[in-house]
Amino acid sequence: KVVKSVMTRAITVKPDTSVEEVAKIIIQNNVNHLPVVDDEGRLVGIVTSWDIAKAVAMGKMGKVKDVMTRKVITALPDEPVESAARKMEKHNISALPVVDAKMRVLGLVTSEDLSKLLAR
Template sequence: MQIVNLMTSDPIVINPDDTLANAKAVMDDGRFRRLPVVEDGRLVGILTERDIREHMGYLGSTRVNAAMRTGLITVTPYNTVEDAARLMLKHKIGGLPIVADNGKLVGIVTTTDLLRAFLLVVAGASQIMNG
């Protein structure tokens, strides 16, 4: 299964010049644990709950680009779900940005998405076995 069939398309993003306070509000409202950081449509970083926690007390005065991670691990829409799962396990991360050939962010896939796919596969296999 290609990741394009599982990813969240057009995810909510944050700008590198936004404050961490604004980023935290967006994350809290959407119940997200990570936010892609995008500038001019291109992925430039990712901000996680952990990154925000490290700057508590300074969220209003700290910019996203001071806390975001830039050594990004990404996949393309043509990678498989298995590729994404292997990368997430190998690097111990909970989400992967999906980036097109031109560097534009097109989606995100998280551990929750992979668990949903796993349950679909298990349910399908169970129907075949019991069917």
């Protein structure tokens, strides 16, 4: 099995989106991980519900670019799911944006998607 067969649609945000707006997007779409993309759709970061909670806890209600993680761990569409699982385990994260060779976001693979494979 490869990543593209289990990945889901990613909801992305822009670096200038406000932290408050991201909180709304997370609740409205029932998601935890939002890849951050530039105007060309290329990955520049990731922001999660954890980052939003931290921003609120620190009273730092600015923009996504102030609270996102810039060094993103990614997966490729044809990468084996075992490899994606190992990356998540190694870095203590629960989702990887799936990108093409030009770093354009194709989707998201989450630990939830991978556990569904085991449950089948």
